[in-house]
Amino acid sequence: MTPGSTPAAGTAAPPLPHAIRRVRESGAEGPAPLYSHPEWAVAFPWLAQGTTGRGQATEPFDLGLFGESPIGPTLARWRALRESLEFPAAVHARQVHGADLVSHDTEPAPGLRITHGFDGHLTARGGLLLTVSVADCVPIFIVDADARRVALLHGGWRGTAAGIVARGIERMAGRDPARLHIHLGPAICGGCYEVGPEVHAALGLPVPTRNTPVDVRSVQAGQAVASGVAAERVTVSEHCTKCGSGFFSHRGGDAGRQMGVLGIRP
Numbered sequence: 150m151t152p153g154s155t156p157a158a159g160t161a162a163p164p165l166p167h168a169i170r171r172v173r174e175s176g177a178e179g180p181a182p183l184y185s186h187p188e189w190a191v192a193f194p195w196l197a198q199g200t201t202g203r204g205q206a207t208e209p210f211d212l213g214l215f216g217e218s219p220i221g222p223t224l225a226r227w228r229a230l231r232e233s234l235e236f237p238a239a240v241h242a243r244q245v246h247g248a249d250l251v252s253h254d255t256e257p258a259p260g261l262r263i264t265h266g267f268d269g270h271l272t273a274r275g276g277l278l279l280t281v282s283v284a285d286c287v288p289i290f291i292v293d294a295d296a297r298r299v300a301l302l303h304g305g306w307r308g309t310a311a312g313i314v315a316r317g318i319e320r321m322a323g324r325d326p327a328r329l330h331i332h333l334g335p336a337i338c339g340g341c342y343e344v345g346p347e348v349h350a351a352l353g354l355p356v357p358t359r360n361t362p363v364d365v366r367s368v369q370a371g372q373a374v375a376s377g378v379a380a381e382r383v384t385v386s387e388h389c390t391k392c393g394s395g396f397f398s399h400r401g402g403d404a405g406r407q408m409g410v411l412g413i414r415p
């Protein structure tokens with residue numbers, strides 16, 4: 150937020166549709182800090198889900214694979230994450246702020262597999278942890294409990310404008326989106342994310358004359374409902390990566406990255 154502006158200025162995006170609730174992920178201590186959706190933890194015990202935290206100040210839990218951090222300690226943290234969740238395999242992609250998704254349908258090989266050029270992953274395989282890298286962008290969790298299928302998307306403003314939310318819903322549920330559950334995880338809030346008029350235009354919002362905050366998660370929530378997901382099955386994290394604590398924030402000056410993680414337990 151710039152000096153003089155107020156959090157109320159973050160209402161340029163439409164308010165959350167009526168039945169959409171905010172939830173607060175709770176943090177886990179231990180070798181791999183993970184903030185999990187408290188309702189999903191009860192409703193879907195067969196899932197591993199959440200967003201990693203920034204960890205200790207003296208030893209940040211940076212999982213970014215494409216930044217400046219030495220790769221050895223980063224891969225050790227990845228291993229700690231997989232082992233704490235008891236997942237033999239994980240998949241990650243070098244993200245490009247697009248809307249292309251990849252489905253992982255074959256038996257996963259143990260370890261971490263890295264692909265390129267995707268901003269979303271789908272799977273029905275147990276034991277494969279889907280991951281997306283975020284630090285202000287939104288980790289978007291989609292669950293089909295009946296089919297036991299999951300998707301995890303990376304949604305910044307570009308991917309949101311490119312329709313990644315609708316694409317993920319379509320790939321998950323075809324003509325039956327009402328059965329999906331969606332959660333929009335820790336990300337920069339509608340008070341902190343000041344952007345230019347071109348971003349508002351790209352998101353289909355009223356176009357301001359100067360830089361104005363936008364709530365990307367509110368836009369995504371509206372897109373999910375417009376795509377046919379039941380509003381009462383959509384939740385939005387209370388956490389802001391920038392004005393809150395516990396997470397890396399690109400706008401806040403952090404180089405580190407947390408991971409949204411979602412997988413069907415082995």
Ligand SMILES: [Zn+2]
Pocket residue numbers: 337338339340341389390391392393
């Ligand atoms: Zn904020």
